[in-house]
Amino acid sequence: MTLSLPPSGVERLKEASRLLRGDIAADLAAPGTEVSEASYNLLKFHGTYEQHDRDTATARKQRGEAKEFSFMVRVRMPGGMLTPAQYLALDALADDYANGTLRITTRQGVQFHGVIKGDLKPAIAAINRALLTTSAACGDVVRNITTTPAPRQDAIHRRLRSDARRLSAALLPASRAYHELFLDAAAQAELGAAPETEPLYGPTYLPRKFKIGLAVPADNAIDVLTNDLGIIALHEGERLLGYNFALGGGLGMTHNKPATYPRLATPLACIAPDDLLRGVEAVIALQRDWGNRADRRRARLKYLLDDRGPAWVREKLAFYFGAPLAPSLPLPKLEMPEILGWHAQGDGRFWLGVPVPSGRIEDRPGCALRTALRDIIARFTAAPIMTPQQDVLLADLAPDQRAPVEAVLRAHGVALAEDLTPLARWALACPALPTCGLALAEAERVRAPIVTAIAAALARYDLADERISLRITGCPNGCTRPYAGDIGIVGRMPGHYALYVGGDFAGTRLSFKLLDKIAEADLAATLAPLFAAFAQTRQPGEGFGDFCDRLGAAALLALGRASRAA
Ligand code: SRM
Ligand code: SF4
Helix, strand or coil: CHHHCCCCHHHHHHHHCCCCCCCHHHHHHCCCCCCCHHHHHHHHHHCEEEEECCCCHHHHHHCCCCCCEEEEEEEECHHHECCHHHHHHHHHHHHHCCCCCEEECCCCCEEEEEECHHHHHHHHHHHHHCCCECCCCCCCCECCCEECCCCCCCHHHHHHHHHHHHHHHHCCCCCCHHHHHHCCHHHHHCCCCCCCCCCCCCCCCCCCCECEEEEECCECCCCHHHCCEEEEEEEECCEEEEEEEEECCECCCCCCCCCCCCECCEEEEEECHHHHHHHHHHHHHHHHHHCCCCCHHHCCHHHHHHHHCHHHHHHHHHHHHCCCCECCCCCCCCCCCCCCEEEECCCCCEEEEECCHHHEECEECCEEHHHHHHHHHHHHCCEEEECCCCCEEEEEECHHHHHHHHHHHHHCCCCCHHHCCHHHHCEEECCCCCCCCCCCCCCHHHHHHHHHHHHHHHHHCCCCCCCCCEEEECCCCCCCCHHHCCEEEEEEECCEEEEEECCCCCCCCCCEEEEEEEEHHHHHHHHHHHHHHHHHHCCCCCCHHHHHHHHHHHHHHHHHHHHHHC
């Protein structure tokens, strides 16, 4: 029984850290480019990861030189929403402190890469001056809260946006360590002199990262069921009926370790509209008190749910909630709407969804996306919203701004949604190499050739216009949610990937591993016989993932063998 096992090293570190302080202050002030392992682990709670340039590491080691250390800094911004001024402040930081790029994350955040140790404090202070925070963007706490990004102006979507903001603020750590370490005296004084406690998290915070997302059935852009707590607002027209709480989603796994696995969340209760925060706090308290603190690989809520069973979890949840739980309401089909391109918001204004390959906002030869976005956001006061597909929506544009906004993007060589195949529009790739310390293979840097090759294979079978989601990661941790889409390409070893198929476009079914260790150059050819059979024998309305699910692994593999024999 896991509870009797000794707590992991990270648990002991948190407990001894004096609410997330540890030796961070001394470590940041010390000479050198890196921090101690203890500070590395505690800094995550403050929104930053020490990384090193993996491209140069081996050569530097051979020359007897240290690795090139720098920090990734992640901004917490519920629902991906920024004001124009906040975006412009972040854009400026990319040059002042980072590598000249901003990166939209799959949880609607923005990351900076390449921040050197000496710049960490000023960079984080500048983010706070823009009324944003990096606190709890990483670490064993509630992470950035996602919600449907489309800025539709109806009561339900407005409610979800305000719920995301309210929950995010309420679930921030109460420790003053962040202010002490990164902010000036004035910001610290604002916290007052009340005694410092962590009423919700306690001194050891949560056993592991904890993810919450809010969606409506008609818009599952956030892949709600992949969250530890997926909240689905059920409504009749503009009347909110309640929130279905689905528990135990999470995708991280380790190759060849069957005790770890991806899982979609299970609906367990319906919470009344006025009880949202109380219900969320009950789920957090459940995971805080019962989650596995001995083995970090099995510490997510999904394992508690499977180890103890849904009935036990519901009973405990009712205890923390302080009242019996209503059963979850019947869940309508979840949908994944198209949000790129132009859309009416419902208030006379429009949003333009702009594709951002791998979420990387940068200027490169032939495509000055970063300059174009800065220009549009400054000149037209477009409100930017980051999407879980790593794209950006430019919201609140007046009808007469549509043509000039598009002209700016065109003038800077930015491809718009209509210029891309659906495959390219829906393809995701995580950062992987050279920044991610866990990457086993490339992802962002091979996105373009992989998408091109697979799009060409689709075109051969008249499937170029087919909506297929493609998600590439450099390792099995699942940062682009590869097990919740049609095709998942998961880094296995340098240049080689595991191939997952059979999930669905709307993110309601997990995929399965079809093949392992496929060379990058062979991915499109491996999928081609599946596309051929899909084109010929699909059922009406069937998506590619549905088709793969219906046939199953054995039949799909037989298709591959038959094609090789022909
Ligand atoms: Fe992730 C770890 C990047 C969304 C599951 N993730 C990491 C780290 C921090 C690597 C590390 O621990 O050293 C990556 C930093 C790479 C870099 O160079 O920046 C990283 N994850 C990302 C981002 C930036 C990917 C992206 O392409 O946008 C996403 C940041 C989201 C945010 O703003 O907070 C990101 N990560 C996800 C998601 C998707 C989601 O949440 O919707 C998942 C799968 C869902 C889940 O959590 O189960 C995900 N990341 C992981 C895991 C596996 C967790 C587990 O339960 O096993 C790790 C590794 C870990 O925690 O030990 C990880
Ligand atoms: Fe790194 Fe793996 Fe996440 Fe990609 S999926 S960012 S390689 S941890």
